[in-house]
Amino acid sequence: MVSKKLFSAVVAALVILSMFGASSVAFAQTQTTTAAAKPTQTMAQILENNTNFTKLVSLLKKANLTSVLSGPGNYTVFAPDNAAFAKVNASTLAYWQNNTTALTNVLLYHIVPIKYLSSNFTGSGTIPTVLGLTLPYSVTGTTITVGNATVTADINATNGVIHVIDGVLVPPSSATTASPTASGGFLGLPGFEAVYSVAGLLVVAYLVMRRRQ
Numbered sequence: 001m002v003s004k005k006l007f008s009a010v011v012a013a014l015v016i017l018s019m020f021g022a023s024s025v026a027f028a029q030t031q032t033t034t035a036a037a038k039p040t041q042t043m044a045q046i047l048e049n050n051t052n053f054t055k056l057v058s059l060l061k062k063a064n065l066t067s068v069l070s071g072p073g074n075y076t077v078f079a080p081d082n083a084a085f086a087k088v089n090a091s092t093l094a095y096w097q098n099n100t101t102a103l104t105n106v107l108l109y110h111i112v113p114i115k116y117l118s119s120n121f122t123g124s125g126t127i128p129t130v131l132g133l134t135l136p137y138s139v140t141g142t143t144i145t146v147g148n149a150t151v152t153a154d155i156n157a158t159n160g161v162i163h164v165i166d167g168v169l170v171p172p173s174s175a176t177t178a179s180p181t182a183s184g185g186f187l188g189l190p191g192f193e194a195v196y197s198v199a200g201l202l203v204v205a206y207l208v209m210r211r212r213q
Contacts, residue, residue: 043077043157044069052164055085062097063104068111068130075160076112076127078135078146080168088168105131109171115160118144118151133171 044066047053056079060066069077085093096103108131116127121144126134137146144151149167156162 039156039158041157042070042159043075043162046155046157046162047079052081052083053079055082056080059096059103060107063100063107065104065107069159071159073113073159074115076114076116077160077162078110078112078149078151078165078169079162080110080149080165081152084149084165084167105171106168109133109135109169117161118154118163129171131171135169 041049044060047057047060047069057066060069069075096106109129111130112127112135113130114127121137121139124136124138126136129135135146137144139145144163146163146165147167147169149165149169151163152166153164154161155164
């Protein structure tokens with residue numbers, strides 16, 4: 001189990017890194033109108049206050065993951081709206097709701113421990129998820145596709161950015177963990193993304209374990 005001292009140190013490091021990352025040239029590119037506004041709420045608060053995400057919020061609560069999106073950090077969350085969940089087969093959705101492990105895996109596949117603005121996505125590649133699997137993405141013109149879903153809107157939060165998507169991301173049964181290849185690392189240093197990812201994963205792991213006690 002992660003000790004409280006280690007958790008505190010990781011959180012402090014994440015806050016410091018987020019401050020530096022916000023001022024770096026890599027993240028100073030033009031954003032969408034929604035993401036450009038100065039955020040005043042956490043990702044958890046934004047989702048809970050938006051009626052388009054009632055299904056996602058209920059599943060996050062069922063998996064005890066709301067604390068992850070309420071805490072410190074600089075995450076990217078791909079958030080399926082209610083219309084996206086409506087596309088999921090009823091039996092599959094019922095299975096997730098009755099299997100906490102499966103549900104948690106699906107939800108963690110939507111969370112990235114690094115903040116990626118829309119302007120940071122170029123070409124095609126993969127990004128690391130909190131689940132430990134990589135998520136493929138591609139950019140065609142101004143359209144960003146992640147997995148089998150398309151990003152329809154961006155919402156900036158105090159602890160990261162929410163990319164609204166029109167589909168639910170399902171982790172593949174046969175996938176391998178790989179180094180992130182998306183652009184826009186901390187101050188342009190790709191190697192630093194790995195350190196940031198590990199720090200984010202430790203925070204999420206601690207929160208998940210604490211909620212299960």
